[in-house]
Amino acid sequence: MKIKSILIANRGEIAIRIARTARKMGIKTFMFLTHEEPNAHYLKHADEIIDVSEETFYNIFTNIDKIIESALKFNIDAIHPGYGFLSENPALARECKHNNIVFIGPSDKHIDQMGNKGVARDIAIKNNVPVLPGSTGIITSQAEAEKTAASIGYPVIIKAVAGGGGKGMRVARNKDELPRMFNAASKEAMSIFGNAAVFIEKYVENPRHIEFQVLADQHGDVVHLFERECSIQRKHQKLLEEAPSPALDEANRERMGRDAIKLCRATGYYSVGTVEFLVDEHLNHYFMEMNTRIQVEHPVTEEITGIDLIEQQIRVADGEKLSLAQKDIKLKGCAIEFRINAENVQSDFSPENGILEKIKFPSKRHVRVDAGYVDGDIIPSCYDSLIAKLIVKGSDRKSALKTAISAINGIQIKGVKTTLPFFKMVLNNDSFREGIYSTSFIEKELEQNFYQEDNEMVAAILLGMTEYLKEIESIDHAEIREKNVSPWLFSRFLKK
Template structure:
């Protein structure tokens, strides 16, 4: 493997290129017209424009990317995450053109891309799943029987849509009929279909995911867990490794379950198995992400493993150079996704020019960055600018380092999630480890950040006043 094309943009493109260059592999960047001056374009050995700004006319053009790869004698394509990374048709297209797809086979992508198909596939391995039914119903009596079987509280969900429409949490049997009728009515109005699913309601879940890596020789390892419960709009913002709530026994049990999920679909490469963990430490399989995750750096730091390098080695047909016994957790890592979003305005996208953009540096600080000062933030893609990662011997050391790094990350011209990251790191619930996926809903408000801004401004004013008085007193001293 002498040349890799990275079918992506921004920080993940640079991240993959960095490892490829370390391994002596040439790199090819692709870019849209609006991304012509982005750092990943100049960082690569070669770069080719593949279309206009919209992703449908550039980064999602699989045939065009294959055409460029063949013209430049590319041996393999790394899809990063997003765009074509979980597109089974693109993986097949690579295979058909004798280009290595650095990821799983198309069959695994297809199976794990469907929640129902994934659940059916992993059944043989007795993977714990949220109790419920995999069929849609409208019969109240049948619903009562199912609810008694799985136990309250339960969650009623519309089968024909989402967005919270036709969704009800039911705590007791005497509420079931009225709540189900409401759910059916709402679902009928919203989607024209009143049928619903029923499953056990996990009241205070934590989102725990396990990183796995598998080679083509039947070897699979897990690289421990990541805690991903700090989310807004079901999208992760702060991640860490390891989790504060997993015991060694539970970690081993969840790790084996993740390995079994990978076995169930003949998985190859890097993948992540996601679980819900309830307040009683029961875990349930959610889904498998068949690609490298955004939050992979925290795993790399605590395991001292380069996941991209392992991806490339596995794609070359090599045997995994590590066994489960080789892997140990060392230290603690945090990651903040730095989005061009306004945390004071419901995390809405913030567009504009990066008038000032200075990254923090120092021991234990890593920034996977994909943009530069003076550049415009494109409106066409995911608004993540970078990932700010800190690593310490202990969790508290990593948190304190994150707060320092946030303070030293200078951005002007747009709003970012940096203040939200500071809010999280300062919050007692996060510091104590006593939080779940409802953290933002329960603890966060724009007023909380505004209050912090005000307090910081008052402290700065007091310091300035004291310095002024001290300087004035000094000037009055006689010679």
């Protein structure tokens, strides 16, 4: 192997994840020490630390010049961008090539092609991969948006061509909503991606979001590693993923996998990647987009195939041929991933920051934890809210769900609120347990976003009542007559 050292241009759990595989492969790892996280847990997993604490986080993880400069200064062979930040920025891949640094990912050309939803859609159409009815190119004006939407038929979805992670997307259900949604999608796309361009597609009500993991080398070999079901979402942001999808049978799996591979072959794509589809109630699938990076949810695929995707990604970047043929890749059991975020689900998933006083996960068979924090760490406001990923496995979906419930009940996190109460609510939902759900699951299936035991609710009521009675009893006798107090409470006061 030519790659002997890697600069991991990322942080948190994904930096640790990459370092773990690199160490197994005998590759030296470098990571950035930032001003915002001087004592970050992920730094303990680096072989060497590059101190850039005089810079702000924005000037590190999103600064191509600084990343390239650091790699050259320390004679580092390769750069791994992880996910987020610059992972799908073709300019980083291009600069790596210009400076003889290996970019652990696809080429800048492939990121440009498949990272642009409009271009990727055109490639899919040319290669007979099904897509939803939509605009033939970028929509440049509100008038053009109105004309296109009318020809497609409402509802429609407006998408940023350079989008990802659910950003720059808005649904218009009628012509009155379209101007507002068009402007909102364009403005968000510009602020986040620096590109206001959007296109329009027919919006499918209650679809499933199913993605296929692909792996391709630089010699023309391509395989898929089955699918992941990603339909549990909030505002197009994934919260829970499982593999395989409970909706697909072997025939559907074969068709979708074949289409995913077809897109890779058509473009000469190499590296890991994810081809994402919408699936309607009749199990018709439609190409949506391609992510040209390692995904947050990649562990579920690793658990059902036994294949280390980070290792494969590094080997492909190093120029190796795939050692895997499609016939060799077997689907074994079921895996589910829970994104444990620092968010208050009782307050509409608002971000939580502060000190993580305690974090403890159960240690048991078929439970994997990819965590970026330990006791005493600070959850900063400048990064995403992901604390850890809990991944459970079972011989089938039923056993995986059983393990999930046990594992989640055994997690202890203090100091910040998390998404754990939401997952308890999902796991206690009959539709989810039966595998019958769609991207509208939260809106249509859940009465609230968090789970409460019966005794928790009773305790909360009693505590509230106790505090209220204390307040009443502290009021002056004469003053209480002037207040609007119930006869029951007033009589209770007089008896005192």
